[in-house]
Amino acid sequence: MEWALAIANLEKMSYLNNPWSESPIMSVSTLKSKLEQANGSPINFNRLYFGQEFCARSMPTLSQVREAVHAAKSLKLAFTFVTPYLSEEYMDKLVGNLDELQSSLPGAEVVINDWGVYYWLVQHFPQLQPVAGRLMSKLLRDPRIRLFHKDESPELNPLRLSGIASPYMRKLLQKGGVTRLELDGLPQGFDPGLGSWGYNLSLHLPFACITTGRMCLMGSWGLPTDKKFCATQITCHKACHTYWLTLVDHGHWIPDTQDWTIVQKGNTVFLAYKETFIQSQLSIAPSLGIDRVIYEPEPL
């Protein structure tokens, strides 16, 4: 199993030295111990993921990409650049980052989560290697699934499948050289036939994206009221770098479970899987064809 460490932005590069530093929302030492048990050996990271999938406003600058590439090279880590979905205003910045990456690290992986980014990458950056990101499969990650379907219900089976495994989607992605697909852990569990989907597979831990959008709850905080909750907001004070939100549903639509909590960072809501659930997912990962785990201390 290949292990990658994901760092969303340059402010969090200290995770390179201490990937298992404690978090206010989970016990990282317990998580580490469970992961190592499931892995059967201590975890050594040999790849750096830099960037994130969720927020164009938080996309790194050119110099930050340069610095991250330098850090990866000096630690002899392979490098993967993660890109978000993004509206037109952010394309120039992204293209600048890809220019830099292609010239400084040809062959580097770029995780795509937007068909436009995929299109542009394939057309203009042939020396970069596209990877289909975890927002591309469109698999449901709705915690309420567990209220509506019992654990072994056959109704769960279609919810474990994705059109990304269809011959048509594979053809679209193979045309651009995509061989790897990233996945979040799923409340409904994985398709037992995942290994035949036609991709090398990566699994993100411990967070799974429930939903994300350009309107940012945290980014609006502190703005004049009439400027709040606006998807086209450009400036951002990056409250997501400082705060988590914990979400609790008092209406009981979300099942009480020991498997996860629900958290929000910036514009994105996540399932934060707990140690035992993660351990169970990881223990079956090799049999499903998953050959890379991406550990992210903070997803944004």
Place this chain on the structure above:
Amino acid sequence: MILVHKPEDRWGAGRMKILAPVRSIREAKMMIEAGANELYCGLHAGTWKQQQGTAWANRRGPGWANIENLKVLRKLCETAHQSGVKVYLTLNQPSYTAERYLSLLSLVDEVINNCHIDALIMADPGLISAVKEHHPQVRVHASSVAGILNTASVLFFKDLGVDRIIFPRYLSLDAMQRIITQSGPGLEYEAFILNDGCVFEEAYCHVSHAYGGAFCHMPDWEFSLTPVAPELNHIVQESFEKHIEDYKRWLWIGIKDYQKNPSERKQDLSPYNHPLGMCGLCALPELNAMGISSLKIVGREAPPSKKLASVRLLKQVLELVHAGEPAHTIRAKAKGIRRTIDLCLSEFMCYYR
């Protein structure tokens, strides 16, 4: 077969068209009578629910907002075409499983052979490829659920053979203008104009409304702030609590149509019989100038009264645009017609701000 061009279109090229949602022939007649130029609908395809479990054929539940069968769809299309109005069918889940592609292709065969639908609205690039491979002549509209937010994405879908791009909600007018300019000729563009909002980006929302409704605005969410490192002081906490109050007000106005909890009915219409919910009327001059060809009224599941009021309101303001009124006059008159000045001033009801 698919009807590609209809010389009897009610309005000529260059005029923005009113696109209204329908779920019955009766509604179609009402919308056409009120001034709709295009209709869109979903299809409850008999065996679909059985095949899919809780998954949906399009973005609405099987028996809730959809045309009941192909026979009704055919009749609806005939009715619309007699008035020069086009009909589009949604198959716009963000993704379908590989197995579903086969049943969808057979559904598309039936729709094409029996119903004379004018275009299919789809989001899944795999399904678009499959449909175009089997039926190259089919007109395809790339759904807002496809998440087309930039020029490169438009070019990707253009390569797949789509004919119209439906812009997702809340793109800036500048971004839309740039995209249209840079994407070259040969495409139509559609923009949201009235009614429902979404908290998150539809293309990247991994929940299903089938599981008890919208996840994002369930009424009993509590948000607790947890700092990554520093202690939380009371000033920060109070500021955050006030912010969450603003957020809930935004949800209430822009997203939930004044519905405080699920047991309460949404307020569909204002006291002046205009639809409540998100609105882009003030942006009509810019949308017209940039070349938007179709204006989408959201809400296949909405009651007919709201759909009808929406078409009437849009038609009233659109007539000002087509009459060449200056932008500031159009905006002032739109607000005057709506008579919801406080809501307009809050900007929480605006698609484009």
